[in-house]
Amino acid sequence: MGYYGIFKITGRLDVREVIQVSRLNGFPFPFTKDQYTYSNNSVPLDPAKTITVTADYKNELELKRKLLQKHHHRCFRSLPLSMESQWEIMLLLFNELASCNPESFTFQKKGDECLFQNHLLEEEEAFVFRDVSTIALEPLDLVGRHVQEDLILMGDRHNGLFLEAGQLCFPSNWSLAFVQGMEFKSIHNPVPGIQNDGFIDKVERFISKIRPGTVWERKNWSITVTNMLDTPLETYSVWGKHRQEVTCENAGDLIHLRVEVQRLFRLPMNHDVLFTIHTYLLQLNDLIQQESWFKSFYQNIKTLPEEIAEYKGISTYRTELIRFLENHMEKERRGQ
Amino acid sequence: MAYTLQLTVKKIEHETDTIKKFTFTSDEIPLPPFGAGAHVTLHLPMGKRQYSLVNNPLEMKNEYVIAVKKISDHNGGSGYLHECIGQGDNISVSPPDNFFPLRTEAKHHVFFAAGIGITPFVSMMAYLKTIGRSFELHYAASGERECAFHRHIQNHFRSKSTFYFMKREEKIAKLKKALQNRTMGTHIYLCGPPAFMDILLEHSHKLRYPEKFIHEEQFQPAVLIENPQPFFVNLVKTKKTFMVSSGQTLLDALHEIDIYVPYTCRMGVCGTCEVEIEEGDVVHCDSFLTEEEKVGNMLTCVSRGIGHIKLRL
Incomplete structure (x- = not known):
């Protein structure tokens, strides 16, 4: 079977293939090398955009709002010190939504009077900049309900970067409640090897030197069993057990490559750092349709150091996963 | 940030006998926001000059305001602004940056x-x-x-x-x-x-x-080598010698001889392409390494050796 790019050459294109093509199309495939490497893989982004609107906008916002409604204390946290930066983030994101997607969003600001219109959801937010009496939620909590990204505010203090506010609905096995107010290095302590050669210190220094108005992007990957976006530490008992269910037969259906497109932005006005996380999931059955992705994914899973596999939660089913991939490889080889 | 804004001088006021206040604006573009303590860089015929912004960041009405004390004749930046710049003139300005931010956690x-x-x-x-x-x-x-x-x-x-x-x-x-x-x-x-x-x-x-x-207050203009000179490099572990030409970075020269040094930003910002120096003098052009780290390390994407250097590669 031949492939050119992601387009499969067959006589006709059925619905299943169209969906697949669009999914593959927008998916931020994270691997650039055929071997797992440990590095500060951030790249500057021009133009400096902090968020992306995708075809899943409505579905994801519905899920996000449901989670916020049911588990607000788990999904939103803030310290009083974060208020000025929260306002700045709200203006920034409303502005960006409107200027990058003018057909879907409108934003007007006359003096401090602001009006944001979300045409996709048929909603509007009218408020006065920096006047808390004009909004029902904190600014970060409000603007977060109009973007697909999780939003984290890192306060840049004289003694380090601290997590001072966050709206986090789709975490990969971490807890906002646990890390609220924590310093950057402490938050990353669970990552194996992160202290080696002062690596985490250098990443922190890199972030603290990001210039106002610039955006840096990195992709972070892991694997989710099932297609759940919301996998917080708090509900581990619900989703974690699926890791035991993976076999070399069902891996293609169950396993999803989870990619977080993470962006760092220095807020020009308050000098704090906005960290946005856009989470994408791609079913393994879809991923293996794209030959170069399949190869790269296989090599990375194969060469992943044991402690990283453990940290990413892959150890339980790594053997089954590799067998599934090798079976697929064998099938492709025979087919040619 | 590499891009510049084309701004118009809207107003010039005398603050004292030797200090003038300049207000810049644009009818075409929204000026990027800035924080208290930020500065702008003006591109003047004699070079780039940095001046702190004096407006309130929360009440910015598409204007940047600076105050300049005349400390030179018209051949210097301040004298040029005082003597040669008038209302309605255009001027190139780099967007605001801030090396003197407020520490909002202060009591x-x-x-x-x-x-x-x-x-x-x-x-x-x-x-x-x-x-x-x-x-x-x-x-x-x-x-x-x-x-x-x-x-x-x-x-x-x-x-x-x-x-x-x-x-x-x-x-x-x-x-x-x-x-x-x-x-x-x-x-x-x-x-x-x-x-x-x-x-x-x-x-x-x-x-x-x-x-x-x-x-x-510390202005940290990016170190830029005006006339990069070629230099020789010895790799002590792999026992290779090569020359980095004037138009080439050390990082590129290393890749050319198949010594793979990881990199990301190519701007001396992220620290990925750091290597250890065994011997020799280096002009550091990055904004990442600390003074102590610069003694034995360099970032290959922007920094250069002088004459002959040895690296632990």
Whole structure:
């Protein structure tokens, strides 16, 4: 079977293939090398955009709002010190939504009077900049309900970067409640090897030197069993057990490559750092349709150091996963 | 940031006999927002010059305002602005950057200014007043007539400001005293001529004031090598020798001979392409390594050797 790019050459294109093509199309495939490497893989982004609107906008916002409604204390946290930066983030994101997607969003600001219109959801937010009496939620909590990204505010203090506010609905096995107010290095302590050669210190220094108005992007990957976006530490008992269910037969259906497109932005006005996380999931059955992705994914899973596999939660089913991939490889080889 | 804004001089006002205030604006583009303590870089015929913004970041109406003291004739930046720039003229400006941000976690902010060093504090005080935070100003000048923003400060921040117009010895004694007996959580900011900064810094050290609570205005223009020279490199582990030509970076030269050094930003910012130096002199052009780290390490994407260097690769 031949492939050119992601387009499969067959006589006709059925619905299943169209969906697949669009999914593959927008998916931020994270691997650039055929071997797992440990590095500060951030790249500057021009133009400096902090968020992306995708075809899943409505579905994801519905899920996000449901989670916020049911588990607000788990999904939103803030310290009083974060208020000025929260306002700045709200203006920034409303502005960006409107200027990058003018057909879907409108934003007007006359003096401090602001009006944001979300045409996709048929909603509007009218408020006065920096006047808390004009909004029902904190600014970060409000603007977060109009973007697909999780939003984290890192306060840049004289003694380090601290997590001072966050709206986090789709975490990969971490807890906002646990890390609220924590310093950057402490938050990353669970990552194996992160202290080696002062690596985490250098990443922190890199972030603290990001210039106002610039955006840096990195992709972070892991694997989710099932297609759940919301996998917080708090509900581990619900989703974690699926890791035991993976076999070399069902891996293609169950396993999803989870990619977080993470962006760092220095807020020009308050000098704090906005960290946005856009989470994408791609079913393994879809991923293996794209030959170069399949190869790269296989090599990375194969060469992943044991402690990283453990940290990413892959150890339980790594053997089954590799067998599934090798079976697929064998099938492709025979087919040619 | 690489891009520049084309701005128009909207207004020029006399602040004192030697200090002019310039207001820049644009009818076409929204000016990027900035924070208290930020500066803009003006592109003038004699080179790039940085000036602190004096407007309130929260009340910015598509304008950047700076105050410039004339310290040269028209061949220098300040003289050129004073003598050759008029209302309606156009000027290229790099977007604001900020190496002197407010530490918003402070319980109380104390500003020490001398002369034209007042400029960043004009913006900081306006911002802090708007958000309702506690601050005070200690401002030394040779006299009321020479004191930029004197009336503005009296009008807006009178109860929080102390002026020092007396003789030098008395001034120094009083300023030193103002540094003493500060409560915990107070952040100190200094801006003025080097002699003024040195005296107060030295005194703060004597008082054992924690260093992370003292902030100085520091312009950090990116180091740019005007005429890059070729240099030779010895790799001590892989035993290779090669030349980096004037138009090439060390990183590219390494990749050319198949020595793979990981990299990301190629701007001396991220620290990924760091290598260890075994021997030789290096011109460091990055904004990442600390002074201690620069002794034995370099970033290959921007920094260059002089003559002949040896690397532990």
